[in-house]
Amino acid sequence: MNRQAQTAVLFLTGVALLRAGFTDLYLRYVKAGLRPLLLAAGVVLIATAVATVWYELRRPRVSADVSPEPPPDTGKAQGTAVAQGTERGRDTGTARDDGDTGDDGATGEGGPPHSHAHREPRVSWLLVLPLAALILVAPPALGSYTAMRSGTALQPSWGYPDLPSRDPVRLGVADYGGRAAYDHGRSLGHRRITMTGFIALDHGGRPYLVRMVLSCCAADAQPVKIGLTGRIPPVLQPDSWVEVTGGYTARRAEDPVNGGVIPYLEVDRMRPVPAPRDPYESWGG
Amino acid sequence: MAITKAAPPRGDRSERDGPRQEKPKGQGRQSSSSLVLVMVLLLVVVAQGPIRRALAAPAMESWMTVFVAVVVQALPFLVLGVLLSAAIAVFVPASFFARALPKRPVLAVPAAGVAGAVLPGCECASVPVAGALVRRGVTPAAALAFLLSAPAINPIVLTATAVAFPREPRMVLARFVASLVVACAMGWLWHRLGRTDWLRPPARPSAEGLGKGAAFWASVRHDVMHAGGFLVVGAMVAATLKAVVPADWLRAAADDPVVSVLVLAVLAVLLSICSEADAFVAASLSQFSLTARLAFLVVGPMIDLKLFAMQTATFGRGFALRFAPATFALAIVVAALTGTVLL
Numbered sequence: 001m002n003r004q005a006q007t008a009v010l011f012l013t014g015v016a017l018l019r020a021g022f023t024d025l026y027l028r029y030v031k032a033g034l035r036p037l038l039l040a041a042g043v044v045l046i047a048t049a050v051a052t053v054w055y056e057l058r059r060p061r062v063s064a065d066v067s068p069e070p071p072p073d074t075g076k077a078q079g080t081a082v083a084q085g086t087e088r089g090r091d092t093g094t095a096r097d098d099g100d101t102g103d104d105g106a107t108g109e110g111g112p113p114h115s116h117a118h119r120e121p122r123v124s125w126l127l128v129l130p131l132a133a134l135i136l137v138a139p140p141a142l143g144s145y146t147a148m149r150s151g152t153a154l155q156p157s158w159g160y161p162d163l164p165s166r167d168p169v170r171l172g173v174a175d176y177g178g179r180a181a182y183d184h185g186r187s188l189g190h191r192r193i194t195m196t197g198f199i200a201l202d203h204g205g206r207p208y209l210v211r212m213v214l215s216c217c218a219a220d221a222q223p224v225k226i227g228l229t230g231r232i233p234p235v236l237q238p239d240s241w242v243e244v245t246g247g248y249t250a251r252r253a254e255d256p257v258n259g260g261v262i263p264y265l266e267v268d269r270m271r272p273v274p275a276p277r278d279p280y281e282s283w284g285g
Numbered sequence: 286m287a288i289t290k291a292a293p294p295r296g297d298r299s300e301r302d303g304p305r306q307e308k309p310k311g312q313g314r315q316s317s318s319s320l321v322l323v324m325v326l327l328l329v330v331v332a333q334g335p336i337r338r339a340l341a342a343p344a345m346e347s348w349m350t351v352f353v354a355v356v357v358q359a360l361p362f363l364v365l366g367v368l369l370s371a372a373i374a375v376f377v378p379a380s381f382f383a384r385a386l387p388k389r390p391v392l393a394v395p396a397a398g399v400a401g402a403v404l405p406g407c408e409c410a411s412v413p414v415a416g417a418l419v420r421r422g423v424t425p426a427a428a429l430a431f432l433l434s435a436p437a438i439n440p441i442v443l444t445a446t447a448v449a450f451p452r453e454p455r456m457v458l459a460r461f462v463a464s465l466v467v468a469c470a471m472g473w474l475w476h477r478l479g480r481t482d483w484l485r486p487p488a489r490p491s492a493e494g495l496g497k498g499a500a501f502w503a504s505v506r507h508d509v510m511h512a513g514g515f516l517v518v519g520a521m522v523a524a525t526l527k528a529v530v531p532a533d534w535l536r537a538a539a540d541d542p543v544v545s546v547l548v549l550a551v552l553a554v555l556l557s558i559c560s561e562a563d564a565f566v567a568a569s570l571s572q573f574s575l576t577a578r579l580a581f582l583v584v585g586p587m588i589d590l591k592l593f594a595m596q597t598a599t600f601g602r603g604f605a606l607r608f609a610p611a612t613f614a615l616a617i618v619v620a621a622l623t624g625t626v627l628l
Contacts (some may be wrong), residue, residue, distance in 0.1 A: 001318055001322075001510065002318040002319065004318070004319040005318045005319045005321075005322040006506060006510050007506075008319070008322055009322070009510070010506060010509065010510070012326075013360075017357070017360065020357065026357065028350065028354075029350065029353050029354035029357045029358065030354060030357055030358045034358065034361065037361035037362075037365075038357065038360075038361055040361065040364075041360050041361035041364040041365075044364050044368065044505075045364065045509065047502075048502055048505050048506050048509065049506075051498070051499075051502035051505075051506075052502060052503075052506055055498075055499045055502065055503075123511075123514035123515055123517075123518065123598075124510040124511065124513070124514040125514070126514045126517040126518060126521075127510065127513050127514055127517055128322070128325060128326070129352075129517055129521075130352065130353055130356040130357075130517060130520070132326070132329045133349055133352065133353050134353055134357070136329055136330065136333045136336070136337075137333070137336065137337055137340060137349060139340070139346050139349035139350040139353055140346060140350065141350065142347060142350055142351075143343070143346075143347075144343075145343035145344065145346075145347050146347045146527075146528075153565075153568075155449075155451075155568055155571075156451070156452060157451065158451050215445070215449075215561075215564075215565035215566075216358060216558075216559050216561055216565075217354040217355065217357065217358030217559065218350050218351055218353075218354035219351050219354050219355045219358070219523060219524070219527060219556075219557075219558060219559075220558050220559075220563070220565060220566050222565075222566070257536070258535075258536060258570075258571065258572055259536070259571075259572055260571065283448065283449075283565060
């Protein structure tokens, strides 16, 4: 890949990161806390592209001052090449980029002996893939397919603070799961609970309310599954987002994937809702 | 639309990039590279309907999401590491490191290993920084100790480990000790056995004749393109594993104490999870013993697919092929011993 193409890829990647950061798109892939870093990275990438262009444009003027022979009016390019002898090797190497495979281009055939010919590897082309995926396809947040393939990630927590006094009280799926599974519902009592998550069905068609929990990015996302019982609509569409209201029940099941605990919720009411802004929960949040 | 905006200056510059004597050949190649890029992007834009339909299967969607997530998550840390590395290469004089580190490599190794604690980031940042240290004349043994220890023992990662294992505070201590021991041992091992001709960093653009600003940005551009490409390779492999290998295979492996350590070590290599997040994944692998999970936490930040690809890019293939298996074996042994003693 030559310098022009690199500049274009850097610029587009920066723009894609900024776009993802300024819309809610980034929340499909990483946790909300990474947003400032994403935006900063986007700015740096764009700055790198701009700096590359800037130094390319400035070079002829600088060299014209140093050059002993007047730069030909046909193109500043030749003046540059003549005046900047030390740069020649590098440019030679860059020019050879596309043709070369094989191992390290430590020796530049044809280049001046003192120069180190350099070759940007073809692997740089792969950067086009995430760029295309992010700009054009924008894959959705992880859903029931991933959730049912991995074990529930419920973990015992430090402690379970008292519930706020509202009724029904709104809890995160992981929060309810922890209280129900490891505190045996003591902190839940007979309170009415409201949670939002998406529907996933296991092989036997049993419905679960699932929320993926992530600590950094979607690659480490893990499901927290709550079994649903009580007044459930007969037909449930996997991956549809719902809000359920109900109460604690002592019923529980074992996740066939990793043997983890799946607590249940006795559902009173279930209604479809649009997907939330941030489809994931994060630990402790 | 961004493509059309960026196009005119690019076409203009291709004139200047070709050196005189190779102009016809050079120029042909130069423009063909940009041309291919424009063609590829146009093709994707035109064909996006069919492409989207082809990617609509749940497994494919999940693959793409994980792939994009790994890249998006790692890019900021890569950029941070690349900026640091460029700053070290351009603005810090080589004499600084000669003064800052002990003269004898045997002592410089643990010093550099402990210094790894101050780089707050994951492994994507440490590879370019270690590369810059080597080029700046730091003894490779010390730079490698830094490379291995930085992603594992910095405060952010240790805090994440403490949060992920609320009932096992010894896990944090075990991770710190085991990671530091492996990093120093690898540094000393390199000092004893390593040969400089294995360490062949691919040639870089020479900074001679460039101003400091130009050299800085050239270094940033080069490193992002270089390491970024390899990052994409690692992300593709990790996404494939996450989307294809069923998690219940792991359950069968968890029963045997020796097999479980090996399986989680291999899993750490294959999954290539960021070191700031791996503790949470380890915590959820609750069917495995604590020692096995410690192996996961020690191996992961030191060697995984993404890191191997990036090390190849920074230090050369001959180096990575020797260094990575040695690190892997040593990390497993040390993690198993530490786990037996501490956990």
